[in-house]
Amino acid sequence: MIRKKKCVAMLLAGGQGSRLYALTSNIAKPAVSFGGKYRIIDFPLSNCVNSGIDTVGVLTQYQPLVLNDYIGNGQPWDLDRSFGGVHILSPYQGKTSSDWYKGTANAIYQNLHFIKQFDPDYVLVLSGDHIYKMNYSIMVNYHILKNADCTISAIRVPIEEAPRFGILNVKKDGTIYEFEEKPQKPKSTLASMGIYVFSAKKLYKYLEEDNLDPKSSNDFGKDILPKMLACGEKMLAYEFSGYWKDVGTISSLYEANMDLLGERPKFDIFDTSWKIQSRSPLAPPHYVGDGAKTSNSIIMSGSEIFGDVENSVLASDVVVKKGAKVRNSILMSGVTVGENSVVDYAIVDENAVIGKNCFIGEENSAENISVLGRGITVCDGAKIGGGQIVDKDVRGKK
Amino acid sequence: MKAVGIIFSNIHDNDVSELARIRTLGSIPFGGRYRLIDFPLSNMVNSGIDTVGIITKNNYQSLMDHVGSGKDWDLARKDGGVILLPPYGELQNSTLYGSRLEALKGITSFIFRADEDFVVMTDCDAVCRINYGDVIESHVRNRADITLVYKKRAIKDENEKATTFDLDKDGRITGVNYKGENDVGEVDNCFTNIFVMKRAFLGDLVMDSISRNKKHFMKDVIAANLKSMKIMGYEFKGYYAGITSLQAYFESNLSLLKQKVSHELFGDRSVFTKIRDSAPTKYGNNAVVKNSMIADGCEILGEVENSILFRNVKVGRGAVIKNSIVMQNSVLGENCSLNCIITDKNVTVTDRKNLSGSMNHPFYIGKGIMV
Numbered sequence: 147m148i149r150k151k152k153c154v155a156m157l158l159a160g161g162q163g164s165r166l167y168a169l170t171s172n173i174a175k176p177a178v179s180f181g182g183k184y185r186i187i188d189f190p191l192s193n194c195v196n197s198g199i200d201t202v203g204v205l206t207q208y209q210p211l212v213l214n215d216y217i218g219n220g221q222p223w224d225l226d227r228s229f230g231g232v233h234i235l236s237p238y239q240g241k242t243s244s245d246w247y248k249g250t251a252n253a254i255y256q257n258l259h260f261i262k263q264f265d266p267d268y269v270l271v272l273s274g275d276h277i278y279k280m281n282y283s284i285m286v287n288y289h290i291l292k293n294a295d296c297t298i299s300a301i302r303v304p305i306e307e308a309p310r311f312g313i314l315n316v317k318k319d320g321t322i323y324e325f326e327e328k329p330q331k332p333k334s335t336l337a338s339m340g341i342y343v344f345s346a347k348k349l350y351k352y353l354e355e356d357n358l359d360p361k362s363s364n365d366f367g368k369d370i371l372p373k374m375l376a377c378g379e380k381m382l383a384y385e386f387s388g389y390w391k392d393v394g395t396i397s398s399l400y401e402a403n404m405d406l407l408g409e410r411p412k413f414d415i416f417d418t419s420w421k422i423q424s425r426s427p428l429a430p431p432h433y434v435g436d437g438a439k440t441s442n443s444i445i446m447s448g449s450e451i452f453g454d455v456e457n458s459v460l461a462s463d464v465v466v467k468k469g470a471k472v473r474n475s476i477l478m479s480g481v482t483v484g485e486n487s488v489v490d491y492a493i494v495d496e497n498a499v500i501g502k503n504c505f506i507g508e509e510n511s512a513e514n515i516s517v518l519g520r521g522i523t524v525c526d527g528a529k530i531g532g533g534q535i536v537d538k539d540v541r542g543k544k
Numbered sequence: 545m546k547a548v549g550i551i552f553s554n555i556h557d558n559d560v561s562e563l564a565r566i567r568t569l570g571s572i573p574f575g576g577r578y579r580l581i582d583f584p585l586s587n588m589v590n591s592g593i594d595t596v597g598i599i600t601k602n603n604y605q606s607l608m609d610h611v612g613s614g615k616d617w618d619l620a621r622k623d624g625g626v627i628l629l630p631p632y633g634e635l636q637n638s639t640l641y642g643s644r645l646e647a648l649k650g651i652t653s654f655i656f657r658a659d660e661d662f663v664v665m666t667d668c669d670a671v672c673r674i675n676y677g678d679v680i681e682s683h684v685r686n687r688a689d690i691t692l693v694y695k696k697r698a699i700k701d702e703n704e705k706a707t708t709f710d711l712d713k714d715g716r717i718t719g720v721n722y723k724g725e726n727d728v729g730e731v732d733n734c735f736t737n738i739f740v741m742k743r744a745f746l747g748d749l750v751m752d753s754i755s756r757n758k759k760h761f762m763k764d765v766i767a768a769n770l771k772s773m774k775i776m777g778y779e780f781k782g783y784y785a786g787i788t789s790l791q792a793y794f795e796s797n798l799s800l801l802k803q804k805v806s807h808e809l810f811g812d813r814s815v816f817t818k819i820r821d822s823a824p825t826k827y828g829n830n831a832v833v834k835n836s837m838i839a840d841g842c843e844i845l846g847e848v849e850n851s852i853l854f855r856n857v858k859v860g861r862g863a864v865i866k867n868s869i870v871m872q873n874s875v876l877g878e879n880c881s882l883n884c885i886i887t888d889k890n891v892t893v894t895d896r897k898n899l900s901g902s903m904n905h906p907f908y909i910g911k912g913i914m915v
Contacts, residue, residue, distance in 0.1 A: 181823075222821070415823045416823050416826070416841075426820075429810070430837070431575070431853070431854075432838055434833040434837075435834070440831055440833050441828070441830070444824045444826050445827065446824040447577070448813070450803075455827075460824075
């Protein structure tokens with residue numbers, strides 16, 4: 147029997163995410179923590195599994211250690227399979243040439259042999275920096291039903307935000323007739339979500355041609371898709387209407403976390419019909435002490451709360467000491483907030499330690515999010531203003 | 545010094561009959577996300593024991609579901625790992641075993657097949673962190689035939705059937721006593737049901753006892769041989785909570801709210817359990833929580849005080865939960881009030897209900913019941 151998969155997913159997770167500054171100085175963007183227990187990559191990975199796609203190649207390049215460690219054998223997502231499953235694909239040394247991934251298309255091109263061993267009919271290309279829940283199998287079925295060569299998932303955005311996106315101009319039947327990359331005067335508000343379904347044979351053809359073109363920047367958005375359109379391939383937009391957020395910037399990452407809060411959150415991670423799986427920490431339930439206050443927040447296991455927590459997202463093993471106030475903030479796992487310190491409108495990365503009587507962030511200042519980097523120590527009494535990004539220890543003046 | 549572990553998952557089922565009616569003692573939920581067997585099983589793993597047999601008797605579906613392949617304890621091994629040992633009935637007289645000795649008879653092949661030098665046997669009736677390696681070390685140092693672990697503690701309540709030891713100055717056990725209702729409050733060397741001996745010695749002991757038609761491991765094998773065998777006591781000095789009754793279960797759960805206790809048990813994050821994915825816990829605008837332990841996946845809109853909430857518990861608006869243990873997937877309706885209640889899994893308390901037990905007599909609500 148010839149074994150094959152109908153659809154293989156390729157997840158682009160090599161991005162540096164330089165607009166997340168201190169949060170990505172040691173880890174790749176898809177490995178950034180989100181929503182108390184997740185990492186960004188949990189969303190596309192869980193979407194794959196929930197959509198019945200059990201073969202996923204994860205393309206890594208920038209600082210892959212945490213990401214590789216996190217994905218491991220894929221067991222938390224049920225992707226530890228004997229045929230298929232999740233595979234980490236790093237740049238490698240070849241017999242004739244060895245290269246870093248030069249662009250998104252080149253990354254896939256260098257791993258065509260990985261795709262071909264599953265002999266898929268369709269290839270799904272995903273990016274590892276979006277927060278959303280989507281059933282890819284519906285999109286793949288739409289692609290099959292319409293007999294398309296390439297289908298691009300798209301979402302309506304406000305017209306004033308359209309210039310930030312790749313805009314798809316489509317005919318009534320959903321066929322794309324024009325791409326506009328970050329247009330000044332957008333003709334439509336239909337933005338590409340960076341999710342593509344290709345008929346496998348067409349993808350192979352265009353990737354191989356693209357590789358031979360010395361002028362190409364080897365990028366899907368800039369090279370492959372325009373070329374396919376120019377060659378008259380059938381390209382469709384698949385309109386998605388759920389929650390979708392590109393978390394490539396500090397403010398969008400902050401907003402997406404805050405969207406989880408509230409009794410009717412904008413984005414519901416409690417929905418058991420579309421579970422987001424992740425590698426769970428091994429920690430006892432969290433403890434809320436006698437003098438603590440916890441309102442409109444998300445708190446993860448292993449944390450110990452003795453102060454006030456309001457409108458915040460706390461990951462596992464966070465300690466908020468007596469008299470401390472954490473408001474409108476995101477504390478990633480292992481963070482300690484010392485006695486009587488105030489943290490407001492801040493993102494504090496894993497294992498950072500904030501001393502006593504500190505003041506981090508600025509009151510009522512949602513536009514100026516402060517960021518404390520991974521594992522840094524902030525000495526007692528320090529003050530870090532709104533919008534500051536700190537990735538080194540803060541020591542007292544002596 | 546390699547050892548093989550044997551865990552008796554059922555032996556004290558009758559002590560906590562309410563909770564063990566539908567499951568083994570070992571699979572009784574504890575401390576928000578654990579089950580009782582997690583403690584001996586994690587202790588084994590943390591002591592370097594990687595072949596563990598779990599003896600079961602009845603109602604062990606929940607146990608099988610929990611332990612699974614043993615992956616979560618790092619015990620899914622090609623060589624060794626965790627093995628579930630269901631009762632081994634003979635074709636003709638297939639009654640289930642009635643005592644520890646009979647249970648051991650049923651697993652002699654497991655005992656003889658192992659190649660480790662020592663065996664550590666334990667029950668699931670206690671919550672503690674113990675290094676069995678230390679016990680084995682003392683066993684070897686004392687050139688003992690059998691080492692029994694005891695804890696100096698007060699006998700808790702009249703239902704507790706404690707076994708206590710008399711020791712000589714070297715720690716050798718010279719007498720075995722069985723305590724009853726007249727001894728409540730008395731501090732004694734209480735047996736923890738943890739045994740250490742050479743594996744071959746246990747095998748011989750069991751085979752010999754079978755041929756002599758003995759019934760009771762403690763009475764007929766241990767207590768009867770205090771002179772002919774060197775049986776030593778090993779005092780365990782750490783935190784120890786015996787789950788000897790529903791009341792004891794209630795109290796030892798609530799004792800986790802003491803930081804000292806929860807740090808001793810969980811501080812180094814090495815009590816392993818089956819990982820189930822839940823979202824983090826969400827607090828509503830008017831949530832008020834004090835001195836409580838809350839597992840993942842809960843949604844809290846009301847008040848919770850001195851309580852332990854397991855995974856995915858919903859506390860409705862205006863609800864007041866005090867001194868209670870609320871197990872997985874229970875839903876507590878709006879404006880209801882609970883005081884000194886233990887709810888089993890999947891319990892629903894409808895809006896505006898008032899339920900109350902008392903601190904020395906908690907009220908138990910069975911699995912799946914709607915109140």
